[in-house]
């Protein structure tokens with residue numbers, strides 16, 4: 583199994599591919615079905631944003647280890663317009679696209695770690711991680 587997979591994002595059809603790849607990569611790590619759905623949903627949101635606001639970009643998936651933790655990293659990057667006010671963009675209900683404005687804050691809640699680096703005129707890079715919860719019960 584490859585440790586890194588990158589998918590070019592050019593249209594809404596790539597959302598399906600990205601979701602599938604994400605699940606495919608997360609299954610062998612031992613995530614529950616619920617967690618797989620949460621990861622796929624978070625992937626959908628950041629990929630949809632690439633299509634809507636940047637037109638094209640890339641979604642990379644990595645298997646990550648930190649100490650004895652294992653998980654998946656999802657990195658969505660584009661060279662689109664960038665986000666002028668990240669704090670605002672992370673608020674529930676904020677949208678420049680007349681949409682619900684729940685994508686980014688939702689994705690953050692679904693994952694364990696969430697980071698945005700964005701520069702106006704340069705692009706946006708979102709890194710999200712989810713760790714396998716081993717010590718449940």
Ligand SMILES: Nc1ncnc2c1ncn2[C@@H]1O[C@H](COP(=O)(O)OP(=O)(O)OP(=O)(O)O)[C@@H](O)[C@H]1O
Nearest residue numbers: 631635664671677678679681682683684685686706
């Ligand atoms: N990759 C991106 N490049 C540029 N701007 C972005 C990008 N992703 C998000 N944004 C900006 O952040 C705002 C909030 O994004 P978010 O996904 O939370 O909501 P939305 O896409 O507007 O609505 P929803 O996701 O609920 O359909 C967007 O309206 C847009 O202005």
Ligand SMILES: [Mg+2]
Nearest residue numbers: 627631685686
């Ligand atoms: Mg969105």
